[in-house]
Every structure is written in structure tokens, then in C-alpha cells.
Amino acid sequence: MSAAIDISDVSFAYPGYPPVIANLHLTIQQGERFGLFGPNGAGKTTLMQLMTGLLAYKKGSIHLLGNKIQRQNKKANNLFGFVPQDFSFYHELSPKENLSFFGAWAGLTKPEIQRRSAHLLQVLGLEDVSDKPVQKFSGGMKRRVNLAIGVIHQPKVLFLDEPTVGVDVQSRHAIINYLKELNREGSTLVYTSHQLNEAEDLCTRIALFDEGRIIAHDTLPNLMAAHQQDGLEGLFLHLTGKTYRD
Numbered sequence: 001m002s003a004a005i006d007i008s009d010v011s012f013a014y015p016g017y018p019p020v021i022a023n024l025h026l027t028i029q030q031g032e033r034f035g036l037f038g039p040n041g042a043g044k045t046t047l048m049q050l051m052t053g054l055l056a057y058k059k060g061s062i063h064l065l066g067n068k069i070q071r072q073n074k075k076a077n078n079l080f081g082f083v084p085q086d087f088s089f090y091h092e093l094s095p096k097e098n099l100s101f102f103g104a105w106a107g108l109t110k111p112e113i114q115r116r117s118a119h120l121l122q123v124l125g126l127e128d129v130s131d132k133p134v135q136k137f138s139g140g141m142k143r144r145v146n147l148a149i150g151v152i153h154q155p156k157v158l159f160l161d162e163p164t165v166g167v168d169v170q171s172r173h174a175i176i177n178y179l180k181e182l183n184r185e186g187s188t189l190v191y192t193s194h195q196l197n198e199a200e201d202l203c204t205r206i207a208l209f210d211e212g213r214i215i216a217h218d219t220l221p222n223l224m225a226a227h228q229q230d231g232l233e234g235l236f237l238h239l240t241g242k243t244y245r246d
């Protein structure tokens with residue numbers, strides 16, 4: 001069985017800037033709920049964009065379920081979903097219209113789009129507003145629409161870049177519970193967030209990332225025992241220090 005993600009010796013620099021990622025090796029197994037954490041500017045979003053082919057690496061290799069991630073690799077593109085930090089929908093369209101558009105983009109048939117949309121609108125509590133323009137929605141509803149779009153094609157691997165930023169407790173609950181359900185159904189989750197309590201609940205294994213390098217990588221219980229900490233926040237401060245990074 002191939003790994004969900006296999007990153008081998010990847011380095012990356014934005015043109016004209018020093019490297020953001022340096023000689024990175026990381027393997028994420030299928031079925032994991034994997035968390036990637038680190039201070040502002042550590043390189044988490046950059047790494048997500050490299051893993052999804054939005055940014056092109058020049059050195060090393062990234063494989064997703066055995067397929068090399070490259071910008072034009074359509075086969076690999078359909079195996080994963082990406083829920084980015086910035087809203088990635090059409091604000092003037094309704095959730096239903098957005099799901100139809102992005103479902104068709106992912107190659108789903110009309111009946112598949114209808115079936116998946118009905119299911120997602122129901123589980124994410126968007127049925128009553130399914131025909132209203134998204135621009136009128138609260139932050140929590142917009143986050144739920146963003147998530148629904150990322151999973152419309154039932155991806156085997158789901159990347160989530162701060163999927164609950166700025167939402168209330170109810171939306172956070174709905175989103176995290178739905179992510180656990182997706183994982184039980186077989187999706188591998190690769191998640192980043194600054195919500196460390198939420199991460200403790202969600203993640204089965206984590207990597208702490210700082211200045212483009214992995215500084216700790218294991219299950220949370222193992223890391224806490226090794227560093228004599230009793231929570232992810234304490235572990236985070238213990239390993240990354242208390243000075244500002246941005």
C-alpha cells in the first residue's frame with residue numbers, strides 16, 4: 001500500500017527570497033489525521049501548496065498515493081481535495097450553484113453532483129440557505145461552504161489549511177465532527193491550524209514545523225511524554241520558543 005503523501009528531500013524558495021523549505025522529508029500514511037503546526041511564517045501554507053501542486057518545487061519529489069505531484073498532473077489532482085485558508089468560492093453564487101460548478105470541474109456527472117450536494121448541504125447545516133448568495137453568509141457558514149466544495153468529489157486525501165479560523169463553537173463542532181466522519185470513511189486528513197485544543201482532539205499524528213524544518217514528529221502522546229509536556233500548546237512553546245516570528 002502506498003503512502004498518502006511521501007515528501008523526499010524537498011526544498012523551496014520564493015524567487016528572490018531565502019529558502020522557506022529546506023531538505024524536507026515527510027511521510028503521511030493513508031488513514032491518518034495528520035496535523036502540521038508551527039509559528040506564523042513557518043512555511044505550513046507553502047508546504048500545503050507544494051503538496052497540492054499549486055506551487056512547483058525544483059528540488060526533491062512529492063508523491064500522493066504513488067502519483068508524482070506536478071502542476072499538470074490531472075490524475076493526481078482528482079485524488080485530493082484542498083480547503084484553502086482563503087475562501088475559494090464565487091461569492092455571488094449560492095452554495096448549490098457553487099457545488100454544481102466545482103463538482104462539474106472535478107468531473108462529476110449531474111446526478112452525482114445532485115446526490116453529493118444534497119448530502120453535504122444537509123450534514124453541514126446549509127439546507128435552508130442553499131439557494132441564497134454566499135456573500136450574505138456569516139463567517140462560519142462561509143467556512144462550511146468552503147469545506148463542502150473541497151470534498152464534493154470525495155477525495156482520498158484532504159488538505160485543510162486552517163479550516164475553522166474565525167468561526168463560532170457551533171460551526172467548529174460541525175466542521176471537526178464532519179472531518180472525523182470523512183476520516184472514518186477512509187479519507188486521509190492533512191490539517192494545519194493555530195487552534196491547538198482542536199488539533200489535540202482531531203490529530204492522530206503531528207509534525208511541528210519551524211523555519212522550514214520539522215523539529216518534532218510523532219503521535220501527540222509520544223511527543224508529550226518525550227518532552228514532559230501535558231498539552232500541545234506547552235509542547236509548541238517548549239519547542240519553538242516564545243519570541244515573535246512574523
Ligand SMILES: Nc1ncnc2c1ncn2[C@@H]1O[C@H](COP(=O)(O)OP(=O)(O)OP(=O)(O)O)[C@@H](O)[C@H]1O
Binds near residue numbers: 038039
Ligand atoms: N508569495 C510569496 N513571496 C515571498 N515570500 C512569501 C510568499 N508567500 C509566503 N512567503 C514567505 O514564506 C514564509 C512562509 O510563509 P507561509 O505562509 O508558508 O507560512 P505559514 O506557516 O503558513 O504562516 P501562517 O501561520 O501565518 O499562515 C514567510 O516568511 C512568508 O513571508
